[in-house]
Amino acid sequence: QITLKESGPTLVKPTQTLTLTCTFSGFSLSTSGVGVGWIRQPPGKALEWLALIYWNDDKRYSPSLKSRLTITKDTSKNQVVLTMTNMDPVDTATYYCAHSSYYDRPNAFDIWGQGTMVTVSS
Amino acid sequence: QSALTQPASVSGSPGQSITISCTGTSSDVGSYNLVSWYQQHPGKAPKLMIYEVSKRPSGVSNRFSGSKSGNTASLTISGLQAEDEADYYCCSYAGSNYVFGTGTKVTVL
Numbered sequence: 565q566i567t568l569k570e571s572g573p574t575l576v577k578p579t580q581t582l583t584l585t586c587t588f589s590g591f592s593l594s595t596s597g598v599g600v601g602w603i604r605q606p607p608g609k610a611l612e613w614l615a616l617i618y619w620n621d622d623k624r625y626s627p628s629l630k631s632r633l634t635i636t637k638d639t640s641k642n643q644v645v646l647t648m649t650n651m652d653p654v655d656t657a658t659y660y661c662a663h664s665s666y667y668d669r670p671n672a673f674d675i676w677g678q679g680t681m682v683t684v685s686s
Numbered sequence: 687q688s689a690l691t692q693p694a695s696v697s698g699s700p701g702q703s704i705t706i707s708c709t710g711t712s713s714d715v716g717s718y719n720l721v722s723w724y725q726q727h728p729g730k731a732p733k734l735m736i737y738e739v740s741k742r743p744s745g746v747s748n749r750f751s752g753s754k755s756g757n758t759a760s761l762t763i764s765g766l767q768a769e770d771e772a773d774y775y776c777c778s779y780a781g782s783n784y785v786f787g788t789g790t791k792v793t794v795l
Contacts, residue, residue, distance in 0.1 A: 672737035
């Protein structure tokens with residue numbers, strides 16, 4: 565059974581850097597075709613894709629946020645970390661991580677974490 | 687990259703069929719058969735309902751179906767049920783990134 569869980573601060577100040585961790589089980593990020601992505605959702609608004617890291621360390625970023633995002637993986641710990649610099653109140657959102665498998669359900673996010681709410685405020 | 691365009695709301699009576707459109711461009715929906723659809727109930731994480739335009743993951747009701755024509759993908763829910771009331775989002779691969787839709791609230795009358 566695949567599960568993912570996001571963790572990190574619930575409150576950050578403007579201009580600070582946000583670091584979120586996705587801890588997963590039931591799969592390995594060293595398995596060919598597997599990826600973990602990050603998606604966020606401001607309160608009452610739509611989903612927005614942020615970043616994705618693949619088993620081979622290939623990394624993809626949202627073009628509009630690329631300069632602020634870094635995604636990394638620690639295969640031994642079953643974790644994926646997303647950092648976002650220069651946080652602003654508009655970045656207030658629920659942040660989700662999600663599993664993707666190219667060979668099972670290509671380019672889709674089939675299992676999601678519960679999400680973690682991050683508020684940006686001074 | 688702009689969000690894919692979806693109607694803000696769609697409604698139907700129990701038992702009816704409804705269709706949600708998802709309009710993109712030739713750089714995303716029009717170029718790849720890699721559109722997925724997600725259902726999200728209030729306060730819950732999204733759930734994958736359709737992938738690769740028209741494929742259903744195991745466990746998803748066959749009342750949900752997907753299609754695509756040109757730059758527009760569609761999700762059809764047949765035999766509408768009360769439990770289908772939720773927000774729905776499309777998502778398309780766009781070459782090196784992904785783009786989600788604006789979201790559609792489905793109301794069961």
